Every structure is written in C-alpha cells, then in structure tokens.
Amino acid sequence: MVSETGCCGMHIRTCAKIVAIFGIIISIGSAFSTLFMWYYSPIALIMLLSYIFVLIGTQKENPRYLLPAKIILVSLFCR
Numbered sequence: 001m002v003s004e005t006g007c008c009g010m011h012i013r014t015c016a017k018i019v020a021i022f023g024i025i026i027s028i029g030s031a032f033s034t035l036f037m038w039y040y041s042p043i044a045l046i047m048l049l050s051y052i053f054v055l056i057g058t059q060k061e062n063p064r065y066l067l068p069a070k071i072i073l074v075s076l077f078c079r
Contacts, residue, residue, distance in 0.1 A: 023050075023051035027048035057069065
C-alpha cells in the first residue's frame with residue numbers, strides 16, 4: 001500500500017506554495033482596501049506576514065517558519 005502525500009492530485013509542498021502565493025496576492029489586495037477601511041489594516045498586514053512565513057517555510061523546508069504562521073492563521077480564523 002502506497003502512502004499518499006498529495007493534495008488534489010499534486011505534491012503537498014507544491015500545493016502549499018500555491019496556497020501561500022494566492023494568500024500573499026489576496027493579502028496585498030486587502031491591504032489596498034485599508035484606504036477605505038483603515039481599521040482593517042492590522043489584520044491585512046498580519047495575514048500578509050503569515051502567508052510570507054508559509055512560503056518561506058515551504059521553500060526552506062523548515063518548520064520554524066510554519067509554526068508562527070499556523071498560530072496566526074488559527075487564531076484569526078477560529079474565533
């Protein structure tokens with residue numbers, strides 16, 4: 001029996017990099033919305049920082065970058 005290390009038909013690291021890149025793009029887009037809603041700027045910057053941590057952590061294959069990103073993302077999305 002072969003162990004599955006993929007997600008959606010691709011390798012899990014590739015999928016994580018794609019999600020991180022899309023997250024960075026969306027976070028930059030939401031940072032532009034702070035021109036109209038200034039109170040949203042801390043959350044937009046924290047999201048950008050966490051997706052940058054995910055991208056660096058998957059490229060360097062180092063969990064020291066992934067743990068802070070996981071803590072940030074869980075604390076923001078699981079309220």
